[in-house]
Amino acid sequence: QVQLQQWGAGLLKPSETLSLSCAVYGGSFSGYYWSWIRQPPGKGLEWIGQINHRGSTNYNPSLKSRVTLSIDTSKNQFSLRLGSLTAADTAVYYCARVPIKIYGGAILVPDPDSGLDVWGQGTTVTVSS
Amino acid sequence: DVQLTQSPSFLSASVGDRVTITCRASQGITTYLAWYQQKPGKAPNLLIYGASTLQSGVPSRFSGSGSGTEFTLTISSLQPEDFATYYCQQLDSYPFTFGPGTKVDIK
Numbered sequence: 560q561v562q563l564q565q566w567g568a569g570l571l572k573p574s575e576t577l578s579l580s581c582a583v584y585g586g587s588f589s590g591y592y593w594s595w596i597r598q599p600p601g602k603g604l605e606w607i608g609q610i611n612h613r614g615s616t617n618y619n620p621s622l623k624s625r626v627t628l629s630i631d632t633s634k635n636q637f638s639l640r641l642g643s644l645t646a647a648d649t650a651v652y653y654c655a656r657v658p659i660k661i662y663g664g665a666i667l668v669p670d671p672d673s674g675l676d677v678w679g680q681g682t683t684v685t686v687s688s
Numbered sequence: 689d690v691q692l693t694q695s696p697s698f699l700s701a702s703v704g705d706r707v708t709i710t711c712r713a714s715q716g717i718t719t720y721l722a723w724y725q726q727k728p729g730k731a732p733n734l735l736i737y738g739a740s741t742l743q744s745g746v747p748s749r750f751s752g753s754g755s756g757t758e759f760t761l762t763i764s765s766l767q768p769e770d771f772a773t774y775y776c777q778q779l780d781s782y783p784f785t786f787g788p789g790t791k792v793d794i795k
């Protein structure tokens with residue numbers, strides 16, 4: 560059974576950088592886009608971005624200037640860094656996966672006829688001085 | 689960005705009721721829509737993908753339909769464990785946006 564186990568610092572100060580990692584246990588690592596989603600307290604879900612095993616990334620434009628996703632295929636892990644934090648970045652952060660679809664034998668995209676089918680347990684991040 | 693709206697935002701229902709939640713997209717997204725259930729303190733759980741395909745392990749009382757800009761999630765007979773918040777998400781174009789959620793509460 561596939562599991563995503565995430566970790567990282569939970570209490571940060573304004574202007575600091577958030578750093579979270581997510582390890583994948585079981586299943587294919589190359590067959591998915593690996594995603595980050597966040598949820599502010601009492602609010603809805605916001606898609607942050609995704610990365611595949613080749614290091615190809617897609618980011619939410621609202622966060623793109625502050626976000627970096629990276630991947631370590633040797634460890635089946637991927638990571639999120641979010642800089643210049645403010646209180647508005649206080650949220651539960653989740654990692655999740657979405658299956659890859661291959662076009663023309665070479666172009667990898669997240670399968671639009673799918674969804675985020677496995678999620679991490681969530682990490683609460685609080686930004687406060 | 690594709691904007692998703694959900695209605696209602698809050699729903700009070702009884703065990704055994706038939707419940708329908710609507711998700712509308714600001715532009716056509718064919719059938720590239722997923723539905724999730726989230727319980728307090730837990731990660732969301734995928735229910736439906738491709739607008740109408742039931743995720744493995746999800747009870748058959750859940751169903752999805754729609755295409756283009758209007759989609760529905762139906763629970764045919766509400767069970768106690770179904771009281772939760774439900775979100776739609778589009779995977780048609782970046783960023784992959786979510787709807788604001790529909791909270792289903794006990795009447």
